Each structure stands twice: as structure tokens, then as C-alpha cells.
Amino acid sequence: xxxxxxxxxxxxxxxxxxxxxxxxxxxxxxxxxxxxxxxxxxxxxxxxxxxxxxxxxxxxxxxxxxxxxxxxxxxxxxxxxxxxxxxxxxxxxxxxxxxxxxxxxxxxxxxxxxxxxxxxxxxxxxxxxxxxxxxxxxxxxxxxxxxxxxxxxxxxxxxxxxxxxxxxxxxxxxxxxxxxxxxxxxxxxxxxxxxxxxxxxxxxxxxxxxxxxxxxxxxxxxxxxxxxxxxxxxxxxxxxxxxxxxxxxxxxxxxxxxxxxxxxxxxxxxxxxxxxxx
Ligand SMILES: Cc1cc2nc3c(=O)[nH]c(=O)nc-3n(C[C@H](O)[C@H](O)[C@H](O)COP(=O)(O)OP(=O)(O)OC[C@H]3O[C@@H](n4cnc5c(N)ncnc54)[C@H](O)[C@@H]3O)c2cc1C
Numbered sequence: 644x645x646x647x648x649x650x651x652x653x654x655x656x657x658x659x660x661x662x663x664x665x666x667x668x669x670x671x672x673x674x675x676x677x678x679x680x681x682x683x684x685x686x687x688x689x690x691x692x693x694x695x696x697x698x699x700x701x702x703x704x705x706x707x708x709x710x711x712x713x714x715x716x717x718x719x720x721x722x723x724x725x726x727x728x729x730x731x732x733x734x735x736x737x738x739x740x741x742x743x744x745x746x747x748x749x750x751x752x753x754x755x756x757x758x759x760x761x762x763x764x765x766x767x768x769x770x771x772x773x774x775x776x777x778x779x780x781x782x783x784x785x786x787x788x789x790x791x792x793x794x795x796x797x798x799x800x801x802x803x804x805x806x807x808x809x810x811x812x813x814x815x816x817x818x819x820x821x822x823x824x825x826x827x828x829x830x831x832x833x834x835x836x837x838x839x840x841x842x843x844x845x846x847x848x849x850x851x852x853x854x855x856x857x858x859x860x861x862x863x864x865x866x867x868x869x870x871x872x873x874x875x876x877x878x879x880x881x882x883x884x885x886x887x888x889x890x891x892x893x894x895x896x897x898x899x900x901x902x903x904x905x906x907x908x909x910x911x912x913x914x915x916x917x918x919x920x921x
Pocket of ligand 1: 671675737748750752757759
């Protein structure tokens with residue numbers, strides 16, 4: 644309940660923030676605080692300083708530029724819900740509870756990388772890109788390589804995530820299906836689906852799974868099945884069955900590995916049907 648003693652830094656801009664973080668090995672950026680503060684209260688981490696980046700105006704924006712959506716890393720889950728971005732807004736709407744969505748940010752979520760977090764299912768399906776800033780400049784990385792392992796983003800001390808970029812799926816049908824024990828909980832299984840439908844065929848299929856691996860994965864063979872012929876019950880059944888091959892879940896308080904694997908099929912099917920019915 645009681646965090647350890649800690650210094651607090653309020654930088655004026657991103658430049659100041661990254662310079663302070665670079666010169667202090669164990670200083671940590673503070674975004675929405677809804678993963679960091681719980682960890683401090685349990686004393687799982689003991690940084691010397693928190694560097695508050697949450698209120699920096701440079702990191703607060705959501706804009707559409709041509710066919711891409713650029714999202715400042717300190718956009719809250721609620722900001723993203725309100726922005727009506729295909730697939731991502733629906734995914735954000737299912738994170739935690741209203742209080743969490745008011746404070747938590749997309750940049751904080753992907754820098755924390757809980758294996759059961761919601762965004763990664765959508766971000767992997769969308770081939771999202773992550774912009775990272777340090778005192779040496781900027782680099783851009785694919786989300787798939789940024790998410791190295793559970794709780795292990797590709798970030799060095801002194802680097803912060805400034806932006807997430809995704810394609811604007813204007814003509815797509817999509818759905819995020821989250822299986823949870825009760826409203827507000829993390830996912831037992833989460834499946835994000837985006838489909839470009841042309842008549843009775845699917846021209847592009849994207850399926851992202853969360854909570855069933857160390858990091859989110861794309862069920863690429865299941866996507867190929869969906870694109871292989873006319874839309875039918877069998878095609879959807881076969882794709883959903885194939886998605887199970889991409890799940891390597893662990894047994895925990897949310898369910899056994901066997902149950903979760905089966906639920907990947909169920910939730911994939913639901914996501915495809917919900918998307919198609921849009
Ligand atoms: C009750 C509760 C329920 C929740 N339920 C869900 C859920 O259902 N689904 C879900 O996905 N999440 C859930 N969460 C987690 C929530 O979404 C957090 O807000 C999120 O994981 C972290 O974002 P944050 O902005 O709060 O980051 P913080 O907690 O401030 O930071 C998290 C970590 O990332 C680092 N960091 C933050 N921002 C940056 C940056 N821009 N660059 C580099 N490093 C950075 C911090 O130093 C810290 O290590 C829940 C949290 C709570 C408390």
C-alpha cells in the first residue's frame with residue numbers, strides 16, 4: 644500500500660524529460676500511473692525518481708494524416724475511445740474500468756507490456772509502428788519487434804515512446820472480443836479482427852491474439868484461410884480452429900491452458916462474425 648520514498652521531476656518538455664532519464668539510471672517515466680503506481684505500492688520496483696511525462700502537451704494529440712492515424716503516446720484510453728478509430732477505439736473501450744481509462748495511456752500500456760493487455764491484439768493486427776525519442780534523436784520500430792517479450796519493450800534508459808502510428812482502416816469491418824471473468828478485469832483471451840470484404844470474399848484479414856502468449860501474435864495462417872474462398876460457415880470455422888495453433892497459454896487464476904486455447908477458437912469465431920455483421 645505504501646510506496647517507497649521517491650524523487651519527483653516535472654519536466655517542461657520531452658527534451659528535458661529524456662535528458663533527465665538518460666542521466667539517472669533508475670529514474671522512470673510516469674504516464675497514467677495505472678501500472679507503475681500499483682507496482683510501487685507493492686514495492687516491486689524502487690526507482691529513485693519518477694519523471695512526469697503525462698501532462699506534456701507535445702504528447703497529447705490524435706490526428707489523421709492521409710491513410711494513417713498518429714497517436715501521441717500520452718493519449719488516454721478514454722481519448723482513444725472518443726476518437727472513433729476503427730478497431731483501436733473499440734479495443735480501448737474494453738480496458739479496465741472508467742477510472743482506469745481516464746488516466747491510463749496507450750504509451751504507458753505498450754511500455755509496460757502486460758501479456759494480457761488489450762491494445763497489443765489490435766496493434767499487432769494493424770502492423771502498428773512505435774516512435775521512440777531520446778536525446779540522440781528519434782527512431783521508429785514495428786510494434787512486433789518493439790514488444791520483445793512480456794514486460795520487455797525495446798526501450799533503453801533515456802528513451803520514451805512518443806507516438807503510435809496505425810493505418811486508418813476506413814473500409815474495414817472489425818471487432819475486438821474480450822473474454823473476461825467480470826467487467827474491469829484483464830482478458831482471459833482477447834481477439835482483434837479486421838476484415839476488408841469485397842462482395843462474398845475477404846480481401847484482407849488481420850487477426851491479433853492477446854493473453855495467450857508472452858506477447859501478442861498474429862494468426863497468419865488463420866488469416867490466409869479467411870482469404871482463401873467465399874465467405875461461409877466452414878471458412879470461418881476453419882479459420883477459428885487454425886487460430887488455436889497460435890496460442891500457447893499458461894494455466895493461472897483466469898483458467899487452465901486447455902480452456903484458454905479452446906476459447907481462442909470461440910472468441911476468434913465471435914470476432915469474425917461480429918465484424919462481418921457490422
Ligand atoms: C484496476 C486496473 C485494471 C486494469 N485493467 C486493464 C485491462 O483490462 N486491460 C489493459 O490492457 N490494461 C489494464 N490495466 C492497465 C492500464 O491500462 C494501465 O493504464 C497501463 O497498463 C499503463 O499505462 P499508464 O499510462 O498508466 O502507464 P504507467 O503506469 O505510468 O507506466 C507503466 C510503465 O511504462 C513506463 N512508461 C510509461 N509511459 C512511457 C513512455 N511514453 N515511454 C517509455 N516508458 C513509459 C513507465 O515508466 C512504467 O514502467 C488496468 C490497470 C488497473 C489499475
